[in-house]
Amino acid sequence: MTIEKCINEYEVSDVIFEEGSVGRELFVVLEGKIDIVKTTDAGRTLIVTLGKGEFFGEMAVIDGSARSATAIAAAPKTKVMRINHARFVYLVSQQPAFALMIMDALSKRLRASNTVNYKAAAS
Numbered sequence: 622m623t624i625e626k627c628i629n630e631y632e633v634s635d636v637i638f639e640e641g642s643v644g645r646e647l648f649v650v651l652e653g654k655i656d657i658v659k660t661t662d663a664g665r666t667l668i669v670t671l672g673k674g675e676f677f678g679e680m681a682v683i684d685g686s687a688r689s690a691t692a693i694a695a696a697p698k699t700k701v702m703r704i705n706h707a708r709f710v711y712l713v714s715q716q717p718a719f720a721l722m723i724m725d726a727l728s729k730r731l732r733a734s735n736t737v738n739y740k741a742a743a744s
Contacts, residue, residue: 631694637644637701638678640691645706647682648692650675654700657690670695682709707708 628651631637638644640660643677648655654672658665668690679690682704704712714722 629701629703631699631701633694633697633699635699637692637694638664638688640688642688642727644678644681644688645685645687647678647704647709648701649674649704650677651702653694655701656693658693659690664708665691676723678727679727682706683737693743 623712629637631653637648637655640658650671650673652673654670655670655675655677656670659668660666668688678688680686685706713723
């Protein structure tokens with residue numbers, strides 16, 4: 622598959638994937654911005670906005686579970702590259718630096734989530 626077939630362009634408010642959906646792909650932001658949001662009865666809560674070079678969807682590509690949040694394009698002409706499970710496994714096995722980058726980002730995201738949860742529990 623050519624790299625061009627792995628790149629998608631989105632406009633503002635286009636949904637890349639929905640919370641609860643099944644997916645086995647990781648996405649890398651090539652241009653633009655992506656909002657990661659959680660949906661509750663009160664509406665959508667912004668978790669983080671990601672930009673060029675950042676990635677999202679890594680949990681589903683690793684463990685195959687449902688998406689934990691919704692990803693929405695937040696800028697015009699936002700481009701993302703899809704990395705399917707097979708390609709992800711290949712990259713992790715052949716590029717230790719890639720695997721370390723994923724682990725580093727997951728660790729930082731977990732720490733940030735823990736901080737928010739601990740503050741909420743203490744309130």
